[in-house]
Amino acid sequence: MLDGFGVGAMDDVADVQPRDAGAHTLASLVRSQGALEIPSLMRLGLGHIAPEAGLEPAGPPLAAWGRCNLAHWGADTFAGHNEIQGNRPRRPVISLFSEVAGQVRSHLEGAGHRVEEAIPGGSALLVDGQILVGDNLETDPGRIYNVTGALDAIPFEQILQVGRLVRQVVQVSRVIALGGVGIGVEDILAHTRTTPAGQTGVVTPALHIYNEHYRVRHLGYGIDPAVQAPSLVASTGLPVAMIGKMADVVECPGARWRDPVVDTDAVMEQVLAQLAEMPDGGFIAATVQETDLTGHEQDPARYADVLARADRGIARLLDRLRPGDLLIILADHGNDPLIGHSLHTREQVPLLAAGPGVRPVPLGVRATMADVAATVCEHLGAPAPEFGASFLPLLMEN
Numbered sequence: 001m002l003d004g005f006g007v008g009a010m011d012d013v014a015d016v017q018p019r020d021a022g023a024h025t026l027a028s029l030v031r032s033q034g035a036l037e038i039p040s041l042m043r044l045g046l047g048h049i050a051p052e053a054g055l056e057p058a059g060p061p062l063a064a065w066g067r068c069n070l071a072h073w074g075a076d077t078f079a080g081h082n083e084i085q086g087n088r089p090r091r092p093v094i095s096l097f098s099e100v101a102g103q104v105r106s107h108l109e110g111a112g113h114r115v116e117e118a119i120p121g122g123s124a125l126l127v128d129g130q131i132l133v134g135d136n137l138e139t140d141p142g143r144i145y146n147v148t149g150a151l152d153a154i155p156f157e158q159i160l161q162v163g164r165l166v167r168q169v170v171q172v173s174r175v176i177a178l179g180g181v182g183i184g185v186e187d188i189l190a191h192t193r194t195t196p197a198g199q200t201g202v203v204t205p206a207l208h209i210y211n212e213h214y215r216v217r218h219l220g221y222g223i224d225p226a227v228q229a230p231s232l233v234a235s236t237g238l239p240v241a242m243i244g245k246m247a248d249v250v251e252c253p254g255a256r257w258r259d260p261v262v263d264t265d266a267v268m269e270q271v272l273a274q275l276a277e278m279p280d281g282g283f284i285a286a287t288v289q290e291t292d293l294t295g296h297e298q299d300p301a302r303y304a305d306v307l308a309r310a311d312r313g314i315a316r317l318l319d320r321l322r323p324g325d326l327l328i329i330l331a332d333h334g335n336d337p338l339i340g341h342s343l344h345t346r347e348q349v350p351l352l353a354a355g356p357g358v359r360p361v362p363l364g365v366r367a368t369m370a371d372v373a374a375t376v377c378e379h380l381g382a383p384a385p386e387f388g389a390s391f392l393p394l395l396m397e398n
Contacts, residue, residue, distance in 0.1 A: 001084065001285070002310060003077065003245060004292030006334020006347025007050040007067060013346050017074060020334075023345035025295065027053040028338040029307070032300040037308035040315040041352070044329070045360065049350045063354035064395055066363030068330060071370065071387075075344035076143070077292065078174050078218050080332025081249045085229045085285070086373030086385020090222030093171040094142040096198050097135045098123035100170050104133065107169045108162065119192050122200035130154050131162050132188050135199035136176060140343065144174045148188055148202050151179040156215040167219040178216040180209020216260075218249045225251040227386035229373035233283040236382050241274040243267055244287035256282075264290045264306050268313025275320060283380060295335025296342050303337055318354065326355045326379050326395075328372055358395045366391070 006025040013020045026046075029036060030053050038046065045061025072079035072089035083089055097104075101123045105115045108127055118124035124134030130153055136144035147166060149159040156179050163177030191207060194200045225231045234240045234254030241257040242250060244267045248260045257274060261267055271286050278284070288310045294303040314329070321327060334347030351363055351372075370388030377383065378390040 001287045002291050002331045003287055003289045004295045004335030005331035007350050008348050010346050017346040020345040023334055023336040023339050023347050025334040025336045026050050028336050029304055030054040033304045038311040040311045044352045061360045063352040064361050064363050066351045067348045068351050068366040068369045071368035075333035075346040078249045082223055084369045084372050085250050086370050086388050088387035092173040092221045096142050097145055103169055122194045124200040127162050130185050134201035137201045141197045141199050147177045149179045150183045151181045160217050175219040181213040183207050229376045232377055232382040233380050239282035241284045243270045245289040246285045246287040262289050264288050264309045292335050295337050298337045300337040321355050323356045328353050363391055
């Protein structure tokens with residue numbers, strides 16, 4: 001999964017996310033960087049998916065190719081990942097934390113926690129003198145709440161418990177429980193701000209906790225892991241590996257391997273290593289996150305470099321596919337580095353499916369990315385997810 005790699009604005013963008021009108025992540029990369037170093041993606045058929053991007057198709061495609069629409073509202077990494085795994089998106093409520101702070105406080109106090117105002121005049125809450133609950137300041141207002149703690153003072157499980165209690169009474173897209181080392185509650189409070197939009201929360205990047213000690217759990221609205229592809233495949237006894245951001249945002253208690261690695265080369269190495277560990281089959285779900293990060297930075301040159309690194313990993317992966325293996329490549333939304341803002345863009349995403357015996361046929365425009373989960377489950381003999389229609393018959397027809 002190439003995070004944030006879109007191929008053109010959705011038809012509904014004027015109604016859902018007007019700021020993304022004209023978004024096309026791939027076209028912006030081609031326009032600003034010229035020829036991209038992605039021979040594997042081109043051989044598979046990327047040029048056939050988005051000829052309007054200015055890519056010349058590299059001969060007949062080796063993979064089945066198409067596009068997917070986003071069924072979730074907006075353009076969200078968490079919702080996108082979970083849709084890909086077969087979740088039927090529920091439309092969340094958009095609400096600043098100030099609108100629910102009283103309800104959250106009562107619920108936490110009812111569960112035995114001590115709750116007080118975090119900073120004067122702000123809506124954020126300080127729980128048990130250690131955990132700050134408030135708005136996420138790195139996304140659109142009213143979409144996500146953060147539950148932040150210092151791991152040198154309290155265990156992550158305590159932060160997660162508070163996060164789960166918050167999740168029980170709010171209907172925003174996500175509640176993120178997170179913690180880092182090398183900080184104390186005084187640092188968390190020192191970096192808590194109230195924005196002009198009315199949000200009160202922690203400026204998380206200023207804490208400098210995004211390292212190997214960082215702990216995070218994303219708690220989504222209306223998400224049931226039991227009806228998603230990873231858990232359904234695990235229920236058959238086949239091994240499941242979750243790599244990169246996939247390990248952070250999709251729950252699968254039965255996964256054999258979870259590694260939320262960020263570096264693109266490390267992600268691809270993990271995929272290759274897990275493939276070698278599954279001689280009798282299994283499911284590997286992996287995210288290349290650095291494409292999305294460079295989109296947020298509005299840095300098309302770095303984005304193109306990350307995409308080239310991912311492409312080299314894909315080339316190695318294609319060489320190691322065995323009879324019966326199925327490789328599916330897609331994205332979760334767009335992140336056009338030239339759109340004029342640093343947020344996700346609501347775009348269709350590319351869809352490529354390859355492997356020994358897979359027919360290179362057009363897959364059309366799929367109604368939802370959940371079709372991937374349905375295809376994975378059918379291919380591996382697992383029960384169908386709650387959402388999505390399998391395109392496996394198109395791949396395997398004689």
